[in-house]
Amino acid sequence: MTEILRPIGSIYRALDAIANREFQQVKLAKGQYLYLARIAEHPGIIQDHLATMVKVDRTTVARSVKKLEQQGLVEKRPDETNRKIRRLYVTEAGADVYPLVQRENAYSNGVALKGLTVEEATTLATLLEQVAGNVAADWERVKQGQTRHY
Amino acid sequence: MTEILRPIGSIYRALDAIANREFQQVKLAKGQYLYLARIAEHPGIIQDHLATMVKVDRTTVARSVKKLEQQGLVEKRPDETNRKIRRLYVTEAGADVYPLVQRENAYSNGVALKGLTVEEATTLATLLEQVAGNVAADWERVKQGQTRHY
DNA sequence: GCGATTATGTTGTATTTGCAACATAATTAA
DNA sequence: TTAATTATGTTGCAAATACAACATAATCGC
Incomplete structure (x- = not known):
């Protein structure tokens, strides 16, 4: 991955x-x-x-x-x-x-x-927002004491 | 920006x-x-x-x-x-x-x-590596005591 | 309405963090 | 070769960080 x-x-x-x-x-x-x-x-x-x-x-x-x-x-x-x-x-x-x-x-x-085109920067920002959203839920769960199971 | x-x-x-x-x-x-x-x-x-x-x-x-x-x-x-x-x-x-x-x-x-396509993930990784490279130089400069001028 | 649960805020405490300052080995410059 | 500079490592110290535990207001479920 x-x-x-x-x-x-x-x-x-x-x-x-x-x-x-x-x-x-x-x-x-x-x-x-x-x-x-x-x-x-x-x-x-x-x-x-x-x-x-x-x-x-x-x-x-x-x-x-x-x-x-x-x-x-x-x-x-x-x-x-x-x-x-x-x-x-x-x-x-x-x-x-x-x-x-x-x-x-x-x-x-x-x-x-620096060195990224405007399109690249926009793409990056969009993808990062998506990742941040993914991660937020996990963070709140762990903060409330839940443990992960791998 | x-x-x-x-x-x-x-x-x-x-x-x-x-x-x-x-x-x-x-x-x-x-x-x-x-x-x-x-x-x-x-x-x-x-x-x-x-x-x-x-x-x-x-x-x-x-x-x-x-x-x-x-x-x-x-x-x-x-x-x-x-x-x-x-x-x-x-x-x-x-x-x-x-x-x-x-x-x-x-x-x-x-x-x-989660939710990103393989291409999106690859794009994201590539762009992040580029950003990390950009930032590294700045970090080392500041760590050596140089101050930024805005 | 009332009891249970959640939300919000605080404090105690142990630990990590990072800047200064230092020590000395290694490397560069003269 | 020797002096100056850089690289690497450490310690002192003040402060941020985060977990646990607590307090209490607000909200939810019945």
Whole structure:
């Protein structure tokens, strides 16, 4: 069978390391750029959904978002009707940092796609979305404690 | 520009989390499956090259491999001519664990490719290899301390 | 309506991770 | 040959990460 996991791993680890290093300049800790961007793009999202969206452990997201809050980049607001959830929004300061994240990500994306035609890039994106969909279900199952049987 | 980084991130984090969880059964700590597999496939590889290959920080690889050694899954042998490097090999115990890593990875790969035709999978793999190549150079530059200019 | 289950959030704790900084062998340059 | 640079390896340390366990609000099933 065609192997796709290894190049995906290489691409991810390389670009994630670069991103984390770059964002130290704006005092973002490892991983925080991910959450900041998603919150900026999905105002009012709650932590658990954020975790599911990015596929990171709930408790990791919880602590990282708490830190974003302490840094004044994100705020948690109570919901009108649901007393348990806290909705997430970027603050003004957070809104200032977000474009830097976008710019870095766009740059990395450009590096990644260098030498591919527009059609190739589109094909790649489409196939990756499909794969991401396939994998999401498995992740949620395992996160809920189910074990695989080979 | 077409966005490919996010699905790649989702796929990676989801499958990496699953893999790490599965491999707890064979007492592999987070990340160790990566190194064990590469050492099994490249007998005699040295730590630094392993780090470059998988795109993980040198010092992280160093500690993870040290632990593999302490667990008796990998051994470090001196080189004939070079007194500094230590060549890595899987032990018999390590050779027993390696197929389990292969099996899990193959399973995940299958989940990932579900619903894609053989041609689509091949296309995807080819494009991903190209992207991985593009990204590798950037990673090494940043790891050597060079900063990007946007 | 009420009990059971699920969803959401938090904290404790052990571990991995990665940047700095260092040590020294090997290689390159002069 | 020797000095400078690079390659390889390690350790200190601060921080992120993730599993387990818990708390409680919300929702579901009856």
